Amino acid sequence: MAPFPGSGLAKGLAVTLRTMTRKSHTAQYPDVQPELPPRSRGVIGLFEENCTVCMLCARECPDWCIYIDSHKETVPPAAPGGRERSRNVLDRFAIDFSLCMYCGICVEVCPFDALFWSPEFEYAEEDIRDLTHERDKLREWMWTVPEPPALDPGAEEPKELAAARRTADKLAAQQAAEREAAAQDASRAPGEAPGRNGTGDTPGTTAEGGTA
Numbered sequence: 001m002a003p004f005p006g007s008g009l010a011k012g013l014a015v016t017l018r019t020m021t022r023k024s025h026t027a028q029y030p031d032v033q034p035e036l037p038p039r040s041r042g043v044i045g046l047f048e049e050n051c052t053v054c055m056l057c058a059r060e061c062p063d064w065c066i067y068i069d070s071h072k073e074t075v076p077p078a079a080p081g082g083r084e085r086s087r088n089v090l091d092r093f094a095i096d097f098s099l100c101m102y103c104g105i106c107v108e109v110c111p112f113d114a115l116f117w118s119p120e121f122e123y124a125e126e127d128i129r130d131l132t133h134e135r136d137k138l139r140e141w142m143w144t145v146p147e148p149p150a151l152d153p154g155a156e157e158p159k160e161l162a163a164a165r166r167t168a169d170k171l172a173a174q175q176a177a178e179r180e181a182a183a184q185d186a187s188r189a190p191g192e193a194p195g196r197n198g199t200g201d202t203p204g205t206t207a208e209g210g211t212a
Contacts, residue, residue: 038146040119041102045142046093046135050114053088057106057115065099066106067092067132093135098128116145 027034036042053070069092075085107115118141125131151157 036119036121038119038149039117040121041104041117042119042121043097043117043123043133043141044095044100044107044138045116045118045145046138047114047116047142048090048093048135048139050112051090051093052112052114053090054111056109056111060105060109062103062105063099063101065096067094067096090135093138094132095138096132097123098131116142118142118144119146120144 053068055068058064058066058068068090070088070090072086073089075087077083077085104117107117120141123131123133
């Protein structure tokens with residue numbers, strides 16, 4: 001059956017009347033900042049200390065928007081008789097966000113956890129050429145990266161945390177042993193050598209060399 005004339009207008013007016021009676025939820029931005037989900041893809045933060053200049057992120061980027069420059073430095077041997085080694089030193093790390101398509105491949109392929117997603121989104125520029133942000137700006141965004149979600153109660157502790165905890169416990173034990181040894185040395189009488197009495201002779205012997 002064909003709709004009667006004016007039925008479409010009546011449906012539209014009904015939707016308008018229902019909407020007029022509802023309370024509006026207006027986001028008062030920028031006076032009130034939005035609450036973004038922890039996994040929001042805003043910008044990419046750089047943790048420079050973890051970057052080894054492996055160039056994997058730049059090679060895997062489908063837009064070729066990551067620019068990395070580095071140079072090699074010679075590292076002296078860690079122990080006598082060792083040989084010198086060379087390491088890469090990061091000179092430039094920049095991302096052109098006018099080309100970035102926020103796929104997250106660079107974050108996923110980084111083997112040393114040097115790139116992280118930040119929910120920061122207020123980085124608009126008047127000139128498109130200013131959207132190429134250098135490593136100083138990427139480092140600032142690193143501090144806006146939210147903490148990772150807590151593990152499940154029955155989950156296994158990450159290997160990185162377990163190794164760090166063992167190292168910290170070993171260091172604490174060494175420091176406690178050093179403090180105990182220092183306390184024992186301080187408790188001895190002034191001028192008294194370890195293993196000797198006040199006369200300078202070993203315990204259990206006389207000055208003539210005989211036994212007491």
